[in-house]
Amino acid sequence: MKATKMPQNPDQLQHIEPSLRSLAIPIEQIHTDAQNVRRHPDENLDAITKSLEAFGQQKPIVVDKHQTCLAGNGTLTAARALGWTHLAAVQTGLSGSSARAYAIADNRTTDTSEWDFDKLAKQLASLQNEMDFDHLTTGFDDQQIEDAINTALHIESPNLRDIEIPDTYQLLVACKNEDQQQQLFEQLDQEGYACRVLTL
Incomplete structure (x- = not known):
């Protein structure tokens, strides 16, 4: 991968983990893999x-010598x-069938792992x-979290006896428009309530 000049505006890298910033390349130079076997609904x-x-970029993507994304x-x-x-991004030395096999393996190996x-x-x-x-940043919504806990209870794990599943008390307010939503959010946030903006 050719050396890339660091952006003059450091704010362009604020979302990248500091230890990875030396690997930063312009997104416009990266090509989506047209042969990617994994769909992203x-x-x-x-x-x-x-x-x-929530967390910024914590791990690099993988590109080939043509800067086509193989993983990520x-x-x-x-x-x-x-x-x-x-x-x-890190550039792999793999090419041809080896690069294609790696791209498939990168997706497949995740499928074969199991949750504890x-x-x-x-x-x-x-x-x-x-x-x-915001627990939703884990990728699990409230129903999925409840399902995960119920699954663990169903397998009768003795280590779950000390889990305290908290009661949550939430208020859903329907706002007339985005301005009113933002105004109410700022007001409640200043009063110390844990809030997040949702558009349904």
């Missing part, structure tokens, strides 16, 4: 986007939607109880 891209917004196409698509100008529902339920329940943390 809206729900998946929304989860990736939320993760990038979902991240690339979400980053473009967020208006990011740069992503950290005991640990997952504990951690999701703990995050759900932290009012200053």
Whole structure:
């Protein structure tokens, strides 16, 4: 990969983990893999986007010598939607059939892993109880968190006896328009309430 000049505006790299910023290249130079075997439906891209917004880029994508993305196409698509100008990327020396096999393996190996529902339920329940943390950034919505906890309870794990599933009390307010929504959000935020803006 050719050396890329760092952007003059450092704010363009604020979303990238500092230790990865030396790997940053302009997104406009990166090509989406037209042969990508993995589809990214809206729900998946929304989860990736939320993760990038909350945590920034914590791992590099992988590109070939032509700067076609072999691993991280979902991240690339979400980053473009967020208006990011740069992503950290590493260039692999693989090419041809080896590069194609790697791209498939990168997607497939995730499928063959399994959840440890005991640990997952504990951690999701703990995050759900932290009012200053948006647990939806984990990629699990409230129903999925409840399902994960119920699955763990169904397998009768003795380690779940000390889990406290917190009661949550929420208020859904329908606003007339975006301005009213923003005004109410700022008011409640200043009063110390944990809020997030939703558009349904």
